[in-house]
Amino acid sequence: MIPQINFNTILPEIILSAVALVLLLLEVLISPDRRDRVSTIGTLAVVGAMVAIGSLWRTEVVADGMGGLIWSDSFGFFFRAVLLTVLLIVTLLSVEYVGRKNIPAGEFFALLFFATVGGMFMAVSRDLIIFYVGLELLSISSYVLAGLLRSDDRSLEAALKYFLNGAMASAILLFGFSIFYGLTGTTDLMEMATGLSGTGMSWLAVAGLVMVTAGLGFKLAVVPFHLWVPDTYEGAPTPVSAFLSVGSKGAALAGILRIFYIALDPLSKDWMGLLAVLALLTMTLGNVAALHQKNLKRMLAYSSIAQAGYILAGVATGTSLGLSAAMFYILAYTFMNSGAFAVVITLANQGEGETVDNLAGLARREPVLAFMMFLFIISLLGIPPLAGFWAKLFVLRATVEAGFVYLAVAVVLNSAVSVGYYYGIIKAMYVTPPAEEKEHRGIMAGVATQIGIALAAAGVLVLGIGPETFLSWVNSANFISRMVP
Amino acid sequence: MLSAATDMSVPMEYFFIVSTILFGLGLFGALRRNNAIMILMSIELMLNAVNINLVGFARHGGAGDPVTGQIFAIFVMAVAAAEVSVGLAILITLARRRKGIDINEIDLMKG
Numbered sequence: 001m002i003p004q005i006n007f008n009t010i011l012p013e014i015i016l017s018a019v020a021l022v023l024l025l026l027e028v029l030i031s032p033d034r035r036d037r038v039s040t041i042g043t044l045a046v047v048g049a050m051v052a053i054g055s056l057w058r059t060e061v062v063a064d065g066m067g068g069l070i071w072s073d074s075f076g077f078f079f080r081a082v083l084l085t086v087l088l089i090v091t092l093l094s095v096e097y098v099g100r101k102n103i104p105a106g107e108f109f110a111l112l113f114f115a116t117v118g119g120m121f122m123a124v125s126r127d128l129i130i131f132y133v134g135l136e137l138l139s140i141s142s143y144v145l146a147g148l149l150r151s152d153d154r155s156l157e158a159a160l161k162y163f164l165n166g167a168m169a170s171a172i173l174l175f176g177f178s179i180f181y182g183l184t185g186t187t188d189l190m191e192m193a194t195g196l197s198g199t200g201m202s203w204l205a206v207a208g209l210v211m212v213t214a215g216l217g218f219k220l221a222v223v224p225f226h227l228w229v230p231d232t233y234e235g236a237p238t239p240v241s242a243f244l245s246v247g248s249k250g251a252a253l254a255g256i257l258r259i260f261y262i263a264l265d266p267l268s269k270d271w272m273g274l275l276a277v278l279a280l281l282t283m284t285l286g287n288v289a290a291l292h293q294k295n296l297k298r299m300l301a302y303s304s305i306a307q308a309g310y311i312l313a314g315v316a317t318g319t320s321l322g323l324s325a326a327m328f329y330i331l332a333y334t335f336m337n338s339g340a341f342a343v344v345i346t347l348a349n350q351g352e353g354e355t356v357d358n359l360a361g362l363a364r365r366e367p368v369l370a371f372m373m374f375l376f377i378i379s380l381l382g383i384p385p386l387a388g389f390w391a392k393l394f395v396l397r398a399t400v401e402a403g404f405v406y407l408a409v410a411v412v413l414n415s416a417v418s419v420g421y422y423y424g425i426i427k428a429m430y431v432t433p434p435a436e437e438k439e440h441r442g443i444m445a446g447v448a449t450q451i452g453i454a455l456a457a458a459g460v461l462v463l464g465i466g467p468e469t470f471l472s473w474v475n476s477a478n479f480i481s482r483m484v485p
Numbered sequence: 486m487l488s489a490a491t492d493m494s495v496p497m498e499y500f501f502i503v504s505t506i507l508f509g510l511g512l513f514g515a516l517r518r519n520n521a522i523m524i525l526m527s528i529e530l531m532l533n534a535v536n537i538n539l540v541g542f543a544r545h546g547g548a549g550d551p552v553t554g555q556i557f558a559i560f561v562m563a564v565a566a567a568e569v570s571v572g573l574a575i576l577i578t579l580a581r582r583r584k585g586i587d588i589n590e591i592d593l594m595k596g
Binding site for chain 1: 493501504507511512515521525528534535538539541544554556557561564567568571572574576580582583588592593594
């Protein structure tokens with residue numbers, strides 16, 4: 001019997017994949033001086049995919065698409081919308097960067113699109129096989145993206161480290177999957193939950209749990225699987241670092257939530273403690289290591305590890321409230337972190353270095369850009385009334401209500417530690433005089449970069465001013481509150 | 486037909502023991518080797534351990550369709566091939582720019 005296949009449910013993915021293939025072709029056909037058209041087509045495609053998501057949204061199909069292999073529910077829509085937002089911002093930020101660094105635009109955008117499509121499939125997959133293929137599509141495209149600056153040794157090193165760590169992590173993840181397949185005889189997430197609740201706890205299930213946690217934790221940059229993060233973020237082309245820090249992490253979070261909250265729900269007593277310890281380690285180590293970084297990209301890498309710890313604290317609660325908190329956090333994090341990377345990209349486009357010292361006197365040279373960076377940094381820090389504040393507040397509320405008081409205390413203490421390096425950035429921009437007096441050049445960022453930064457800033461502000469709207473959106477996409485009355 | 490063969494064939498535990506040993510060897514190699522090609526080969530060992538698991542469980546798994554595990558194994562093989570080709574491409578690009586692929590010497594970024 002041929003299953004009913006409704007291609008409408010994966011329309012955004014189809015659009016992106018098709019355009020990615022066209023872009024690869026254009027790379028060969030278009031003359032080199034018209035390469036900017038590639039970026040234009042790419043940007044339009046992302047907008048098209050977002051329209052497709054928007055048009056599908058209201059249908060509220062909880063039924064399964066693609067013969068029961070994917071879920072077309074509002075949770076999937078939420079994460080696909082987040083990933084498309086990331087893609088839109090990163091695409092806008094890349095337009096100028098790709099031209100200046102002589103990266104082949106067709107390849108770059110095609111790989112970026114494939115990576116996003118992989119992440120989107122991770123968010124909707126109902127079957128471990130689909131999940132695995134989505135994960136690898138995201139990973140393999142990311143390995144190449146990290147190494148696209150072929151004449152830069154650091155970029156190649158970043159790609160190699162990412163690849164070796166990533167391939168190992170996916171092998172470990174797969175071994176975990178194979179154990180759960182052996183225990184339950186199925187790869188369907190719902191049936192797996194039923195199977196696991198029947199067999200009960202065993203050492204085999206614990207081994208599988210640890211392996212799945214390691215494999216998915218790698219993508220989310222959870223300590224102790226974070227070793228690739230600083231090197232890869234530092235060496236990779238900066239828009240790629242931005243994509244890895246928000247897009248890749250968003251997809252990984254979607255996967256973790258689906259797999260842990262649905263398939264491994266019968267083991268929740270075991271994974272709650274495990275994830276709580278990992279969250280504690282992740283936020284602490286990330287913040288402490290960020291304190292003595294000079295390179296901005298490296299500092300943002302450690303800061304993103306710390307942020308992953310806060311997100312994981314929400315996940316570790318195992319409650320509906322924690323799920324919503326993690327989802328709201330990734331939404332806020334998408335805007336603030338890609339914004340911070342956007343400022344680094346703008347500086348790189350102007351031929352400036354990537355260290356904190358290069359920020360000296362930025363407020364005088366480029367007041368608007370400096371203010372944007374200020375906005376993103378204090379949002380990452382969690383100061384009201386910006387997006388990051390509400391994100392942290394919801395995580396705190398979820399952890400306290402679930403009885404993880406020590407996690408809440410850790411989040412607060414870690415936020416205090418993070419002042420150390422976040423303030424260093426603000427101080428460099430506003431207080432420290434520039435090493436040599438540079439002329440006032442006004443805003444040097446290209447139009448696309450400006451739009452990208454403006455989008456990120458708008459997100460941070462809107463989420464900060466009207467969090468209720470977005471929280472109710474997140475709650476409507478929360479699958480626990482729908483399943484359990 | 487399949488169940489009749491199952492009764493006489495190798496028990497599941499043996500498959501799992503072999504795959505665990507293979508996976509352990511691969512993990513050890515991936516963590517201890519310095520040559521990037523050797524790490525790549527160790528990762529392949531780990532993936533093959535996964536395949537033994539999947540096919541073994543598919544043959545002996547009680548509930549569910551046994552074909553699922555075999556299909557999963559084919560997917561793993563196909564994706565692993567794609568992964569390795571990308572990995573080798575990165576390695577070749579790197580090897581052209583420097584002598585050798587000892588990962589201890591690829592250390593521009595630290596801290």
